[in-house]
Amino acid sequence: MNEDPIDVQFNPSGYLFLSSEKGAQILEENYRVQREQGAKVSLLSPDQLKKKFPWINTQDVALASYGLENEGWFDPWLLLSALRRKALSMGVLHCHGEVAGFDCATQEMITEDGDPVNFKTIKQVVVQMQNSLENQPVECMAVINTAGAWSSKVAEMCGIGSGNPGSYEEIRLPVEPRKRYVYMFHCPNGPGLDCPLLIDSSGAYFRREGLGGNYIGGLSPPEDEEPDPSNLEVDHEYFQQKVWPLLAHRVPVFESLKVKSAWAGYYDYNTYDQNGIIGTHPLVPNLYFSCGFSGHGLQQAPAAGRAIAELMHHGRFTTLDLSSFGFERFIFQQPVLERNIV
Numbered sequence: 001m002n003e004d005p006i007d008v009q010f011n012p013s014g015y016l017f018l019s020s021e022k023g024a025q026i027l028e029e030n031y032r033v034q035r036e037q038g039a040k041v042s043l044l045s046p047d048q049l050k051k052k053f054p055w056i057n058t059q060d061v062a063l064a065s066y067g068l069e070n071e072g073w074f075d076p077w078l079l080l081s082a083l084r085r086k087a088l089s090m091g092v093l094h095c096h097g098e099v100a101g102f103d104c105a106t107q108e109m110i111t112e113d114g115d116p117v118n119f120k121t122i123k124q125v126v127v128q129m130q131n132s133l134e135n136q137p138v139e140c141m142a143v144i145n146t147a148g149a150w151s152s153k154v155a156e157m158c159g160i161g162s163g164n165p166g167s168y169e170e171i172r173l174p175v176e177p178r179k180r181y182v183y184m185f186h187c188p189n190g191p192g193l194d195c196p197l198l199i200d201s202s203g204a205y206f207r208r209e210g211l212g213g214n215y216i217g218g219l220s221p222p223e224d225e226e227p228d229p230s231n232l233e234v235d236h237e238y239f240q241q242k243v244w245p246l247l248a249h250r251v252p253v254f255e256s257l258k259v260k261s262a263w264a265g266y267y268d269y270n271t272y273d274q275n276g277i278i279g280t281h282p283l284v285p286n287l288y289f290s291c292g293f294s295g296h297g298l299q300q301a302p303a304a305g306r307a308i309a310e311l312m313h314h315g316r317f318t319t320l321d322l323s324s325f326g327f328e329r330f331i332f333q334q335p336v337l338e339r340n341i342v
């Protein structure tokens with residue numbers, strides 16, 4: 001398609017991570033890895049931080065890292081629409097429906113230990129189409145499970161997670177919906193144009209939204225205070241009780257902020273190691289996963305898409321080796337742990 005590239009409203013701005021004494025070493029190690037890989041990131045002492053951003057309370061900050069180039073935010077819906085339009089222009093056939101099940105061929109094999117293992121090949125995807133009384137079977141060569149927070153439900157449809165105790169089939173895709181709130185607030189005297197995306201040592205974060213003194217921010221709850229994910233209602237008390245005190249402590253002018261609106265969404269949360277799952281299932285070789293990105297899927301989407309394309313096209317990764325993100329890590333207990341996740 002000979003159209004101009006879509007403007008995704010990219011807003012260049014650095015990410016500013018703050019750490020307490022406790023987290024300073026990890027921040028410094030992360031900084032070193034990022035520099036080695038060519039990222040333009042700098043470390044700031046509390047004094048340097050105060051000089052650069054005088055509106056920050058640096059009282060309990062031991063160290064900060066700040067991105068100098070190629071960081072920022074953009075409109076994810078515009079990016080998704082642009083990728084979709086490009087794919088359609090290149091001949092991709094699009095059909096909208098809900099996956100309701102799979103028809104599989106099963107082959108039993110016996111391991112060296114004499115245990116039976118069932119290998120499956122998906123032959124058809126059963127799709128529930130809008131305005132259709134009957135489900136439609138769709139023949140397929142391969143299936144990619146990109147169902148986000150619902151990807152575990154889709155995996156269960158071909159038996160993943162429901163085998164005999166102790167069997168490989170018993171190991172489920174460890175992804176579930178976790179409700180997260182984003183609050184938009186107004187503070188006319190707040191940080192201006194050079195306001196970074198600030199991630200506090202407490203986990204609270206915020207960034208500027210436009211130029212009119214508006215900001216968005218939030219905080220992931222601790223594991224034992226996860227909100228009920230059965231609906232997407234916003235807990236406004238959560239902001240008052242948990243988020244606002246942290247923001248106002250870090251940016252004293254936020255004492256006078258006013259919440260204007262809020263929304264809730266689902267993180268596609270991988271309960272095992274909070275990282276994406278990329279690759280095939282060892283017992284269902286024509287089922288690929290690209291899911292479980294745990295709240296950082298947007299920034300990883302281009303690399304994840306390319307990785308799956310490489311696997312399908314070449315049978316292996318050809319640019320970045322992402323084997324450690326495969327389903328096998330749940331079988332062999334090899335978590336991919338990342339430090340300082342927002």
Ligand SMILES: Cc1cc2nc3c(=O)[nH]c(=O)nc-3n(C[C@H](O)[C@H](O)[C@H](O)COP(=O)(O)OP(=O)(O)OC[C@H]3O[C@@H](n4cnc5c(N)ncnc54)[C@H](O)[C@@H]3O)c2cc1C
Pocket residue numbers: 097098099100146147148149150151154180181182264265266267268290291292293294295296297298299300
């Ligand atoms: C509040 C919040 C803030 C976030 N902030 C960031 C951020 O700053 N940076 C970042 O990188 N990421 C962020 N994320 C995470 C990011 O949005 C996700 O990781 C990303 O959207 C995952 O993309 P996906 O395509 O894998 O899944 P999704 O975008 O969730 O898409 C999954 C799709 O599968 C469909 N589906 C589900 N079940 C079926 C079925 N049975 N049949 C057919 N279709 C089905 C769903 O309808 C949906 O359209 C945030 C998420 C939330 C909730």
